Amino acid sequence: MSTNYRAVKARTVFAAAGLALASGLTACGAGSTPAAEVKTLSAADVDPAAAAALPERYKAAGVIKVASDIPYPPMEMFDENQQLTGLDFDLAQALGAKLGVKLELQTQAFDSIIPSLQSGKNDIIMSGMNDTPERQASLDFVDYFHAGFSILVPEGNPKNITTALDLCDMDVAVQKATVQAEILHSYDQQCTDKGSSPIRVSELPLETDVQTAVRSGKAAADVVDSAVAAYAAKTAGGGNIFDIVKDPANPAGYHPVYTGIGVLKKDAELSKALLTALQALIADGTYDTILAKYDLSDYTVKDAGLNLGGKQ
Helix, strand or coil: CCCCCCCCCCCCCCHHHHHHHHHCCCCCCCCCCCHHHCCCCCHHHCCHHHHHHCCHHHHHHCEEEEEECCCECCCEEECCCCCEECHHHHHHHHHHHHHCCEEEEEECCHHHHHHHHHCCCCCEECCCCECCCCHHHCEEEEEEEEEEEEEEEECCCCCCCCCHHHHCCCEEEEECCCCHHHHHHCCHHHHHHCCCCCCEEEEECCHHHHHHHHHHCCCCEEEEEHHHHHHHHHHHHHHCCEEECCCCCCCCCEEEEEEEEEEEHHHHHHHHHHHHHHHHHHHHCHHHHHHHHCCCHHHCCCCCEECCCCCC
16 A cells, blocks of 8 residues: 555534444543643743744634544544543644644534635644645645554454455445545556455545444455554454454554644744644653553654655
C-alpha cells in the first residue's frame, strides 16, 4: 500500500451512542490512562513566543475554531460521561493554553471541511488528517503525529489474512471519502496476476459502520489508520472482538505518513504560531504525556515541522 490518507468524517452529537454500540470503544478502554494524568493547563502555561506569533484577530476573538469529527477513536471520541476527549481534543486544549486562546472543536463533514476554512466558518482542521502532497495544494500542515495504517480483522483472523494481497477476492470495508478504497483498487492487477479476483471494496459513512460490517461478517477486514486499528483491537469488547494483521514486512503499519493541523496557506502566520506552541508542548513534556494517555507513544514526532508529508 502506497500511502495512508485519513478522511475526516462528520461530527455528530449522537455519534457517542453509535460508537458504544458499534465498537464498544470509550476513552477509558483497556490500556488507556485516566485523564487526570494530563495536568490541568492554565494562563500560567502561556508560551510568550507562541502567543506573540498569533495573529491579532485570534487574540481579539479569544478563540480558534477547529473543524473536527466524531467518532474516530482514539483521535476524537466521547467518554462514558458524553464529554469530548481523544488525542486531537486534548492536544487542541494544550495548544490553546500555550497560545492564550481557546481552541474550540466544531462539527464539520469531510466533503466540506476544507471549504469550511475557505468560507471562514472554521479556522483550522484537527481530525487526524494526513499531510499529503495533494492536500498541501490548499493547506499547510503543522505535523504532530506519524503512523501508518493496518488491516483490522475479526478476533482469531478466521480468513488467515497475512498481507494486503491476501485481501484479493474478499469483501473489505473502508470509510467513505478516504483514499483507502483507491489504494485497495491499486492491487487489482496484482490480484489478477496471481489468478484471483480483485478486492471487493465497500465504502461506508463512518468508521464505526466499517467495524460493524467486520463484526457482522459482511466484510472480511477493515483497512484503517494504525492508531485507530490498535485502539479498536485493544478496547472493543474488552479486546476480544478484533485483531490486527501483523505483516512482517510492515511491522509498524503500511507506509507511515504524517498527520497534521490543516491551515489555509494564506494564514501562514497562524501556522507558525501553532508550530511554536506545539514545539513548546514537546519541550515541556505535555505532548508526550498526551500521546501516552492514549497508548500512542509509538507515533510521536521528535521534531515538529511544517508540511513534512511527502518528505519522509
